[in-house]
Amino acid sequence: MPSPLRSRWLKAAVFAASLVPVAWLGVDAWRDNLGANPIEFITRALGDWTMRFLLLTLAITPARRLLKLPDLIRYRRMLGLFAFFYGVLHLITWVWLDKFFDLNEMWADVMKRRFITVGMLSFLLMVPLAVTSTTGWIRRMGGKNWQLLHRLIYPSVAFGVIHYLWLVKSDIRMPVLYGAIFAGLMALRLVKR
Amino acid sequence: MLIRSAPDLKYSDVTSKKDFLDRRRFLASAAAGVALGGPAAQAAKLEARKSGYTVAETVTPLKAITGYNNYYEFGTNKDDPARNAGEFRTEPWQVSVEGHCAKPAKYDLDSLRKLAPLEERIYRLRCVEAWSMVVPWIGFSLSEVLKRSEPTSKAKYVAFETYYDSKQMPLAKGSRIPLPYKEGLRLDEAMHPLTLLTFGLYGEVLPNQNGAPVRMIIPWKYGFKSIKSIVKISFVEKEPPFTWGIMIPNEYGFYSNVNPEVDHPRWSQGSERRIGEFSKRKTLMFNGYADQVASLYAGMDLKKHY
Numbered sequence: 001m002p003s004p005l006r007s008r009w010l011k012a013a014v015f016a017a018s019l020v021p022v023a024w025l026g027v028d029a030w031r032d033n034l035g036a037n038p039i040e041f042i043t044r045a046l047g048d049w050t051m052r053f054l055l056l057t058l059a060i061t062p063a064r065r066l067l068k069l070p071d072l073i074r075y076r077r078m079l080g081l082f083a084f085f086y087g088v089l090h091l092i093t094w095v096w097l098d099k100f101f102d103l104n105e106m107w108a109d110v111m112k113r114r115f116i117t118v119g120m121l122s123f124l125l126m127v128p129l130a131v132t133s134t135t136g137w138i139r140r141m142g143g144k145n146w147q148l149l150h151r152l153i154y155p156s157v158a159f160g161v162i163h164y165l166w167l168v169k170s171d172i173r174m175p176v177l178y179g180a181i182f183a184g185l186m187a188l189r190l191v192k193r
Numbered sequence: 194m195l196i197r198s199a200p201d202l203k204y205s206d207v208t209s210k211k212d213f214l215d216r217r218r219f220l221a222s223a224a225a226g227v228a229l230g231g232p233a234a235q236a237a238k239l240e241a242r243k244s245g246y247t248v249a250e251t252v253t254p255l256k257a258i259t260g261y262n263n264y265y266e267f268g269t270n271k272d273d274p275a276r277n278a279g280e281f282r283t284e285p286w287q288v289s290v291e292g293h294c295a296k297p298a299k300y301d302l303d304s305l306r307k308l309a310p311l312e313e314r315i316y317r318l319r320c321v322e323a324w325s326m327v328v329p330w331i332g333f334s335l336s337e338v339l340k341r342s343e344p345t346s347k348a349k350y351v352a353f354e355t356y357y358d359s360k361q362m363p364l365a366k367g368s369r370i371p372l373p374y375k376e377g378l379r380l381d382e383a384m385h386p387l388t389l390l391t392f393g394l395y396g397e398v399l400p401n402q403n404g405a406p407v408r409m410i411i412p413w414k415y416g417f418k419s420i421k422s423i424v425k426i427s428f429v430e431k432e433p434p435f436t437w438g439i440m441i442p443n444e445y446g447f448y449s450n451v452n453p454e455v456d457h458p459r460w461s462q463g464s465e466r467r468i469g470e471f472s473k474r475k476t477l478m479f480n481g482y483a484d485q486v487a488s489l490y491a492g493m494d495l496k497k498h499y
Contacts, residue, residue: 036261171269
């Protein structure tokens with residue numbers, strides 16, 4: 001029997017599930033259920049989901065080996081692109097709802113506010129990965145080069161964690177949790193096969 | 194005009210009828226389900242006369258004022274205090290006034306509240322996190338209490354302390370801030386008529402998540418200066434340590450006057466999001482109270498004394 005992971009239906013289900021967070025936000029916004037500061041709520045939620053999808057993407061490689069499920073590879077590109085999707089939405093809330101497209105103010109923030117600097121770095125590192133995510137690009141670049149380029153996800157996640165850590169006032173539990181998961185996933189890569 | 198007397202705003206202008214009815218229904222069911230002395234008994238009306246110290250701006254809905262709070266003893270998310278402070282016991286409550294004064298005093302809540310007639314004052318509240326509200330507080334000038342204790346010439350500052358009980362506040366540890374929460378003012382700031390000893394909001398006693406049963410409101414300073422659930426007020430000689438200054442001294446200064454010119458190291462203080470509004474608005478010097486308080490800081494470099 002072929003592995004269920006190869007089912008097109010399961011892939012479609014994972015795709016649909018990945019859209020649930022944003023749909024959820026939409027429904028909550030429509031029902032006025034996002035608290036007193038909905039813009040802050042949406043920005044935070046989208047940032048959180050960016051982080052979670054990045055970590056899920058990073059979890060694929062060790063999970064394939066540890067769970068002996070090589071077919072998980074079929075989900076990595078999709079999860080990575082969803083991380084980018086939520087990252088774009090997160091950035092849009094800042095550009096639109098926080099800065100109201102004021103380029104000068106955005107530039108000043110990126111230069112001056114270190115948590116925004118690293119957040120922007122984290123996002124920018126994702127851009128080439130999203131662009132070269134297609135099979136065509138893998139072919140054009142060659143597997144080795146492509147793989148090398150896609151290691152940029154590591155600094156991207158690291159900057160994402162620092163972005164969160166530098167944002168909070170005193171309660172560092174969430175960024176530390178994300179950082180710990182990231183460190184764990186990196187450690188699993190170093191363990192000998 | 195910045196300040197005017199006898200505002201003709203009514204809460205009904207700003208609280209939707211649905212929210213109002215929901216609240217009534219909630220209070221009614223709470224009253225039915227809770228024994229005497231429980232939380233329902235605390236949602237008591239608080240009579241107050243109108244005050245001249247009032248801004249003519251749209252008041253923030255009650256639901257936002259009581260549902261979006263920074264009170265780290267009850268959790269660090271904005272909706273945590275509303276969820277977790279309900280069981281906090283505010284009775285009996287004692288406030289001690291001590292330190293460099295001729296007449297130290299211990300007040301129970303009732304006697305403290307009766308020291309002066311209660312006033313309703315609609316103030317702007319500007320959080321250091323760059324959001325703001327407009328709140329109809331009830332209280333009277335802190336000076337009414339301070340002058341009765343006759344501070345001596347050694348009293349240069351006033352230090353405040355919040356109640357702390359790790360049993361009643363099990364979530365406090367996760368916040369990592371040193372507790373009990375401490376704050377302070379210079380004596381002239383503390384004696385300023387705008388500095389409000391606050392017992393209620395929206396016509397009722399303070400909800401627990403807003404700092405029941407008694408808190409400070411200093412409308413020209415960032416919200417964290419307005420300490421909640423006060424148990425101790427002391428006259429001191431030196432600038433007292435305060436929680437956020439102990440925690441992160443380069444980010445939170447003793448004065449912490451609202452100042453659009455002096456950014457928080459990590460974010461701009463030039464603008465703010467008024468809760469309930471979509472666009473951001475410019476932050477005003479001293480939160481719009483410059484006419485009343487700028488003279489307190491004449492000759493001071495406010496970039497240095499942030």
